[in-house]
Amino acid sequence: MPSRSQVQRLLAEGLDYEEAGHRLGVPAGQAFLIATGLPADGGDTLTTAEQHRPGMPRESTQHLANPPAVNPTCTDETRRWLRHRAVTDRPMRQAAEQWDARPKGDRAPGDVHELTAVLTRDHDRVTGLLKQLKALPGATKGGTGADLARREFVVALIAQALESHEPAEQRHLWPAVRAALGTGDRLADEALRQEHEGIGTLTALRETSADSEEFDELAEQLESQVRRHVAFEDAVFVRLRENLPQEDRERLGAEVVETWHSAPDVPHPHGRQD
Structure with a gap:
């Protein structure tokens, strides 16, 4: 599990939570939770003190909690694999x-x-x-x-x-x-x-x-x-x-x-x- 200092160091280098999470091998929302101690989908209930915690971005963090879904069945690689399995079976x-x-x-x-x-x-x-x-x-x-x-x-x-x-x-x-x-x-x-x-x-x-x-x-x-x-x-x-x-x-x-x-x-x- 990455530490708070690791996440915050990457943020200080100019990375956003998506890239920081990718480098550390965790979802962006989890990287945000590690850095701030707050859930990414709780922006509407934050206190003033919480809004000024280190690592808190100015924009909404909802997208970190609900990243776009990726359907692997639609990729060319998956289609090629399915065709190969069908032909060789x-x-x-x-x-x-x-x-x-x-x-x-x-x-x-x-x-x-x-x-x-x-x-x-x-x-x-x-x-x-x-x-x-x-x-x-x-x-x-x-x-x-x-x-x-x-x-x-x-x-x-x-x-x-x-x-x-x-x-x-x-x-x-x-x-x-x-x-x-x-x-x-x-x-x-x-x-x-x-x-x-x-x-x-x-x-x-x-x-x-x-x-x-x-x-x-x-x-x-x-x-x-x-x-x-x-x-x-x-x-x-x-x-x-x-x-x-x-x-x-x-x-x-x-x-x-x-x-x-x-x-x-x-x-x-x-x-x-x-």
């Missing part, structure tokens, strides 16, 4: 070769017919893809070329799902909401606004290179928008089940599923075909 490479983000199971099993159940299952598949997208490191977190290709693949899967999901809702769900609920017009209009916002982000994401910071920012934005939209629709589904007869919801659910059957598949990034 054989189990990781083998797992990557077997990786496939496509949701397992039928999009709409034969025992799922009711409209809100069909759409909720589809929501779960999309949010599952978003979890995978978030788990894969992007360019700003040291992602490898393979990681970035996988992120693009997941985005393509999300786009594939939404390209058939949203039109089906616009054709079958929201007209039913408008007709069945007293506030249906307002709810449908808000939902369509959210959908338009999310599709705009998704379009921008698909037009952006995965090795850019912008791609990572858009991916985070899309996740937030989709989660907010799903929560909004879940609340609408509760009211729809209370106000629209079961047989009507069964019929609409079957119509939604019918529109999905012709949706094209997305090729695997490594050329795999199941």
Whole structure:
């Protein structure tokens, strides 16, 4: 532990607390505490005598107690280390070769017919893809070329799902909401606004290179928008089940599923075909 005389000697040489602390191997706030016997974040409660202690600067010392945070995961050195570990780790490479983000199971099993159940299952598949997208490191977190290709693949899967999901809702769900609920017009209009916002982000994401910071920012934005939209629709589904007869919801659910059957598949990034 440095002594008070050591800190004060460095201050007398013209160093500030940041540099003095660096030379002595302690944080700037600790160097201030050693020199003055006072905490760096106590400036508003100092007495007149304390304000004139040796080593007391004229300006505020709050910055000494709360220095700017440094995130080491954003440095080039950290990214290079992560890439090296991923390339040299054989189990990781083998797992990557077997990786496939496509949701397992039928999009709409034969025992799922009711409209809100069909759409909720589809929501779960999309949010599952978003979890995978978030788990894969992007360019700003040291992602490898393979990681970035996988992120693009997941985005393509999300786009594939939404390209058939949203039109089906616009054709079958929201007209039913408008007709069945007293506030249906307002709810449908808000939902369509959210959908338009999310599709705009998704379009921008698909037009952006995965090795850019912008791609990572858009991916985070899309996740937030989709989660907010799903929560909004879940609340609408509760009211729809209370106000629209079961047989009507069964019929609409079957119509939604019918529109999905012709949706094209997305090729695997490594050329795999199941």
